Amino acid sequence: MNKILVTGGLGQVGAHIYKYLKNDFELILLDNLSNAKISPPNDCLFIKGDILDDAIYSSLPEIDFIIHTAAQISVKKSTKEPVFDAKTNIEGTLKLLEFARKRDIKKFVYLSSAATFGVPKFLPITEEHPREPLSPYGLSKLVGERYTMLYNSLYNLPTTSLILFNLYSNLQKIDDPYSGVISKFIHLIHLNSSPIIEGDGTQTRDFIHVQDVVSAIKLVLKNDKSNGESYNIGTGKQTSILELANLLLKIGKKDLSINYTEPRTGDIKHSYCSISKAQKELNFNPKIRLEEGLTEIYYNVV
Numbered sequence: 219m220n221k222i223l224v225t226g227g228l229g230q231v232g233a234h235i236y237k238y239l240k241n242d243f244e245l246i247l248l249d250n251l252s253n254a255k256i257s258p259p260n261d262c263l264f265i266k267g268d269i270l271d272d273a274i275y276s277s278l279p280e281i282d283f284i285i286h287t288a289a290q291i292s293v294k295k296s297t298k299e300p301v302f303d304a305k306t307n308i309e310g311t312l313k314l315l316e317f318a319r320k321r322d323i324k325k326f327v328y329l330s331s332a333a334t335f336g337v338p339k340f341l342p343i344t345e346e347h348p349r350e351p352l353s354p355y356g357l358s359k360l361v362g363e364r365y366t367m368l369y370n371s372l373y374n375l376p377t378t379s380l381i382l383f384n385l386y387s388n389l390q391k392i393d394d395p396y397s398g399v400i401s402k403f404i405h406l407i408h409l410n411s412s413p414i415i416e417g418d419g420t421q422t423r424d425f426i427h428v429q430d431v432v433s434a435i436k437l438v439l440k441n442d443k444s445n446g447e448s449y450n451i452g453t454g455k456q457t458s459i460l461e462l463a464n465l466l467l468k469i470g471k472k473d474l475s476i477n478y479t480e481p482r483t484g485d486i487k488h489s490y491c492s493i494s495k496a497q498k499e500l501n502f503n504p505k506i507r508l509e510e511g512l513t514e515i516y517y518n519v520v
């Protein structure tokens with residue numbers, strides 16, 4: 219079996235890589251536990267360590283693939299501690315790329331973010347859309363993505379970046395920067411309280427289920443044509459926050475009104491991506507419909 223090193227292996231995406239890929243690959247999960255969502259599983263190798271710690275790299279066994287999910291993911295924290303954010307997301311990524319360059323790695327997968335685009339200048343957002351991040355987090359993720367591309371062109375390291383839009387799963391937390399709104403609504407509806415919408419609810423996002431993200435990761439692992447490329451990973455569909463609230467009320471079978479508060483300052487009005495490139499070049503087709511994905515998490519919130 220091929221071996222995959224998953225950095226951030228106990229995080230939201232890492233835990234789902236473990237769930238969906240553990241039968242097909244030998245997984246090595248590396249995590250510093252700073253934002254872990256699961257305990258280390260006992261049927262694969264877990265290494266407690268930090269991607270910034272040089273000593274960790276000499277202790278790693280032979281590896282075929284690297285999926286780099288470890289990151290500082292809070293936009294808020296990135297504005298309060300931009301140096302910490304850059305250290306984890308830029309220097310951490312660079313150290314891992316250096317490690318990969320010295321080994322015979324078949325693919326390095328980097329998870330980038332829709333936050334690298336900034337305010338959309340046109341919709342749907344394509345991979346060619348200008349990148350003008352609004353936060354240190356968006357910038358650090360972009361620099362990580364660019365280093366990943368550079369290691370392909372400069373050192374011939376097989377790398378691919380996946381630009382994730384609003385990923386959701388049963389492991390996300392209320393303060394999740396991408397889809398925390400889903401957790402907040404579910405929390406309130408479970409308590410028989412009205413969901414609270416910031417603004418008028420017409421703002422839209424592209425919500426993608428974590429299982430579809432793991433499918434995209436699996437598709438690039440053995441796809442050499444994707445070397446040096448970045449792909450948008452979303453559904454290609456936009457959902458308004460009002461639609462989201464109504465869908466969750468329907469799923470929870472609750473007849474509650476919706477409350478509205480002031481809009482968030484600087485909130486992006488609409489965001490959704492084009493997935494044509496991933497469809498064409500990776501054969502990527504998201505399968506989980508929003509209602510199905512939300513039903514699963516409504517009844518399985520951790």
Ligand SMILES: NC(=O)c1ccc[n+]([C@@H]2O[C@H](COP(=O)([O-])OP(=O)(O)OC[C@H]3O[C@@H](n4cnc5c(N)ncnc54)[C@H](O)[C@@H]3O)[C@@H](O)[C@H]2O)c1
Binds near residue numbers: 228232286397
């Ligand atoms: N969640 C989303 O919607 C979304 C959207 C776009 C991009 N992304 C990207 O996807 C990746 C995974 O996101 P997630 O939601 O699983 O985040 P997460 O915080 O749940 O998982 C990240 C994991 O990395 C670990 N970690 C953090 N710093 C580390 C370090 N220095 N060394 C070792 N481990 C470290 C944390 O403990 C955590 O378990 C991130 O790179 C993020 O930027 C996520």
